[in-house]
Amino acid sequence: MRVDEFKDVPALHTRFRPVHGIVLLDKPSGISSNQALQTVRRLLRAAKGGHTGALDPLATGLLPLCFGEATKLAHHLLDARKGYLARFQLGVTTTTADCEGEVISRRPVTVLTDVMLEQALAQFRGPIMQKPPLYSALKRGGEALYLKARRGEKIDVKPREVIIHQLRCRERSSDTLTLYVECSSGTYIRALASDLGDMLGCGAHLAYLRRLWLSPFEQPVMFTLEQLQDLAAKGSGAMASCCLLPLDIALAGMPMYHLNASQSLAVAQGKRVVPATPPIPGPCALYADNGRLLALAECDTEGRIRIVRGFNL
Numbered sequence: 251m252r253v254d255e256f257k258d259v260p261a262l263h264t265r266f267r268p269v270h271g272i273v274l275l276d277k278p279s280g281i282s283s284n285q286a287l288q289t290v291r292r293l294l295r296a297a298k299g300g301h302t303g304a305l306d307p308l309a310t311g312l313l314p315l316c317f318g319e320a321t322k323l324a325h326h327l328l329d330a331r332k333g334y335l336a337r338f339q340l341g342v343t344t345t346t347a348d349c350e351g352e353v354i355s356r357r358p359v360t361v362l363t364d365v366m367l368e369q370a371l372a373q374f375r376g377p378i379m380q381k382p383p384l385y386s387a388l389k390r391g392g393e394a395l396y397l398k399a400r401r402g403e404k405i406d407v408k409p410r411e412v413i414i415h416q417l418r419c420r421e422r423s424s425d426t427l428t429l430y431v432e433c434s435s436g437t438y439i440r441a442l443a444s445d446l447g448d449m450l451g452c453g454a455h456l457a458y459l460r461r462l463w464l465s466p467f468e469q470p471v472m473f474t475l476e477q478l479q480d481l482a483a484k485g486s487g488a489m490a491s492c493c494l495l496p497l498d499i500a501l502a503g504m505p506m507y508h509l510n511a512s513q514s515l516a517v518a519q520g521k522r523v524v525p526a527t528p529p530i531p532g533p534c535a536l537y538a539d540n541g542r543l544l545a546l547a548e549c550d551t552e553g554r555i556r557i558v559r560g561f562n563l
């Protein structure tokens with residue numbers, strides 16, 4: 251099936267139902283994250299869905315899709331560390347800092363030694379100040395920046411701090427660099443390509459991007475749209491049983507606390523609780539004594555737990 255066939259899956263006569271869980275989609279290039287979400291939502295017949303951190307239409311790879319009560323975890327996953335494989339085209343700059351924009355300039359590419367490249371990459375590791383691209387979904391005055399940029403409006407976008415945890419060269423040719431990038435939430439790989447190109451003196455843009463993982467899905471088993479289409483043909487129940495992950499998979503690595511009946515009732519009423527096990531300050535997951543996930547919570551330094559998100563499962 252071609253990518254363009256996924257853009258408009260008919261929703262007529264679809265009977266949606268409560269579905270709770272997470273699907274790890276291997277998003278194809280050529281469609282937006284929302285188009286991918288709506289396609290899977292219809293295949294799954296899920297009444298409610300959301301994605302966790304949009305990928306540009308150009309990009310492929312891991313896009314966690316949350317359905318039902320799992321949508322309450324979308325904001326939590328937005329702040330996760332991410333890993334990418336990116337190819338930068340040197341010598342060419344574009345309006346959007348990727349291959350979908352119009353070419354602004356072409357410059358010769360200086361022959362780079364390993365030492366020169368490593369010195370340049372080292373400047374971008376760790377906490378850095380990065381200016382988001384003008385053509386981005388960030389909003390100013392309630393409107394996405396890319397809409398303002400398309401109208402030719404002058405926009406002053408302030409730099410913000412992001413963290414590049416790892417930045418390594420995997421392959422390179424005379425005019426391309428293929429890099430592994432591990433970064434914090436809010437990092438724009440397009441901006442990284444543009445900034446690195448400026449530092450090298452030749453300009454650059456993002457030619458290819460694939461998201462490999464997103465914490466806590468660091469070794470994800472992803473499903474393509476073709477695979478989900480085939481599963482859906484066998485029935486939405488078969489699709490759900492094969493690819494729908496439970497909510498608490500997104501809370502992996504957090505402290506877990508099991509509560510008794512009275513404490514579980516307190517959580518349902520939005521009250522603070524103090525579990526029998528001394529809690530660790532920071533985010534945690536609360537479970538009923540029967541193993542049901544109750545809430546995403548936050549523990550303060552005094553051992554009190556505040557409910558962040560309650561789940562109706």
